[in-house]
Amino acid sequence: MTSATETVITETIETTIETTATDSLEAIISSAVNSDEEGTDKLGIIASAIGDKFMEILPSLGLAVFVFILGIILSRLILHVFRGCMKKANADPVAESFLSQIIKILLYILTVIITLSILNIPMTSLIAILSAAGLAVGLALQNSLSNLAGGFIILFAKPFKSGDFVDTGSATGTVEKINILYTKILTNDNKTVYIPNGTVANSQIVNYSEQDVRRVDFEFGISYSDDVDKAKNIILDIAEKHELVLRDPEPPFARLGLQAEDSLQITVRLWTKNEDYWQVKFDITELVNDAFVKNNITIPFRQLDVHIQKD
Numbered sequence: 001m002t003s004a005t006e007t008v009i010t011e012t013i014e015t016t017i018e019t020t021a022t023d024s025l026e027a028i029i030s031s032a033v034n035s036d037e038e039g040t041d042k043l044g045i046i047a048s049a050i051g052d053k054f055m056e057i058l059p060s061l062g063l064a065v066f067v068f069i070l071g072i073i074l075s076r077l078i079l080h081v082f083r084g085c086m087k088k089a090n091a092d093p094v095a096e097s098f099l100s101q102i103i104k105i106l107l108y109i110l111t112v113i114i115t116l117s118i119l120n121i122p123m124t125s126l127i128a129i130l131s132a133a134g135l136a137v138g139l140a141l142q143n144s145l146s147n148l149a150g151g152f153i154i155l156f157a158k159p160f161k162s163g164d165f166v167d168t169g170s171a172t173g174t175v176e177k178i179n180i181l182y183t184k185i186l187t188n189d190n191k192t193v194y195i196p197n198g199t200v201a202n203s204q205i206v207n208y209s210e211q212d213v214r215r216v217d218f219e220f221g222i223s224y225s226d227d228v229d230k231a232k233n234i235i236l237d238i239a240e241k242h243e244l245v246l247r248d249p250e251p252p253f254a255r256l257g258l259q260a261e262d263s264l265q266i267t268v269r270l271w272t273k274n275e276d277y278w279q280v281k282f283d284i285t286e287l288v289n290d291a292f293v294k295n296n297i298t299i300p301f302r303q304l305d306v307h308i309q310k311d
Contacts, residue, residue, distance in 0.1 A: 064118040071111030079104055093162040098155050098178050105180075147181040150197030154178060157201075164209040170195050213246060214277050216270045220288055221263035223298035228256055231266060231297050238287045239270055244280050246271040263300040 079100055086096040155178070160166045164175050166185070173187035182194040208214070222231045232254045239245050239252035250271055257267030272280040292299055 060119055064115045067118055068111060068115040071114060072108075075104065075107035075111060078107060093177075097162075098151055098180070101180050144181055146198035147196045150199070150201035151178060151180055153201040154183070154197060159205045160207050160210070164207055166208065167206040168195060168200050169203045169205075170199060208277075209274060212274060213249070213271055214274045216272060216277060216280050216284070218268035218270075218284065218288075219257065220266045220268060220292075221260070221300050222266065222292070223300050224264060226264070226297050228264060228266070230295070231292070232256075234291045234295060234297070235266065235268055235288055238284065238291060239268070242280065242283060242287075244272050244276045244283070246273070262302055 082103060083096060083100060086099075154160075160175050162175055162177065165173070166175055168183075168185070171185050171187060171193040173185040173191075173193065175183065176186050176192075177184040178197070181197060183197055183200050185193045185195060187193060220231070220235065222228070235254045236252050239254075245252060248271070250269070253267075253269040255267055256264060258265035268284075270280060270284065289299070291297075
């Protein structure tokens with residue numbers, strides 16, 4: 001490489017360095033590529049320009065990283081304070097979980113925007129890109145947005161809370177959590193079911209846990225040859241002696257409800273606390289069955305009698 005060539009390269013690099021502060025990196029690289037220098041010399045000019053530009057933005061880059069980390073820490077601190085306030089206010093855990101996720105996403109988005117603004121990235125262009133991307137994502141994820149809206153409906157309408165035993169039509173079980181898009185339900189056989197919030201919000205919901213007391217209904221069948229009053233008295237005696245059966249809002253009820261094809265159906269209605277429902281259901285069924293056997297009350301079953309007539 002001749003001294004004249006070295007002089008030209010040196011002058012070119014100096015000119016490039018001077019223009020780095022005012023010209024864009026793209027313009028510098030384009031100028032170097034279009035110059036008459038050799039390939040190796042062009043790479044040297046480009047590398048020098050990139051290095052100078054990096055040193056120029058290094059303070060802003062360091063500040064952006066610091067602000068980003070600080071933003072994440074502050075976001076977690078705000079979420080911790082928010083959860084503490086919700087617990088002190090005895091707020092529904094379902095509402096607390098759902099709102100925490102929304103606030104977390106918003107805080108992270110705000111942190112990213114502030115970080116990008118420190119790097120002098122034009123916010124107008126960024127907002128335009130985000131708007132276009134948001135529209136495209138919104139069209140592609142209509143069901144997900146419907147589930148998000150369903151989550152807000154569940155949150156404010158409050159058809160159930162965490163720990164309630166519900167039937168949504170899709171699943172029956174205990175509500176564990178409402179996420180941004182899904183409601184988490186644990187079934188009686190310990191299966192976890194995730195139901196889209198939009199489906200839950202548009203379904204008929206049966207909440208078995210909302211009331212403090214619940215009625216337990218029975219249908220006991222006896223033979224047509226048995227004494228109905230005797231069977232009723234046996235059932236009422238068992239119900240009145242059971243410690244979990246309530247007398248309010250209604251005392252134990254037993255009446256002949258139906259004359260079926262193969263039996264007389266005695267309708268029984270008892271009231272108990274919600275948490276004692278299944279205990280009463282199983283206890284009364286077993287006790288009545290045992291009492292019927294001891295008192296010779298026939299428990300009917302379907303049978304077919306065939307009569308043959310001889311001519």
